[in-house]
Amino acid sequence: MNCMWCESNQIIEATKDCYWILPDGLASVQILQVPALSCKNCGLYLTDEINHEIDFALYTRNLPARKNGILYKELINAPYKTTF
Numbered sequence: 001m002n003c004m005w006c007e008s009n010q011i012i013e014a015t016k017d018c019y020w021i022l023p024d025g026l027a028s029v030q031i032l033q034v035p036a037l038s039c040k041n042c043g044l045y046l047t048d049e050i051n052h053e054i055d056f057a058l059y060t061r062n063l064p065a066r067k068n069g070i071l072y073k074e075l076i077n078a079p080y081k082t083t084f
Contacts, residue, residue, distance in 0.1 A: 029067075033071055034072045062080070
């Protein structure tokens with residue numbers, strides 16, 4: 001696997017804690033232990049795939065009420081919202 005920015009092959013899998021704006025735009029949530037890549041040249045970053053996965057999960061999953069932070073795995077495994 002190569003870095004998506006500099007094409008270096010000196011990257012390792014890591015995790016990163018991130019803040020994400022909720023879909024309503026009124027609040028944010030801290031997502032902990034998000035899978036990331038660490039490049040010796042570019043630093044720590046999330047892939048486009050992980051970004052998309054988090055955005056999709058925030059729109060479609062039920063988040064625990066009144067919780068400022070959630071583990072990435074908890075978010076991805078949270079139950080889907082009922083729309084009807």
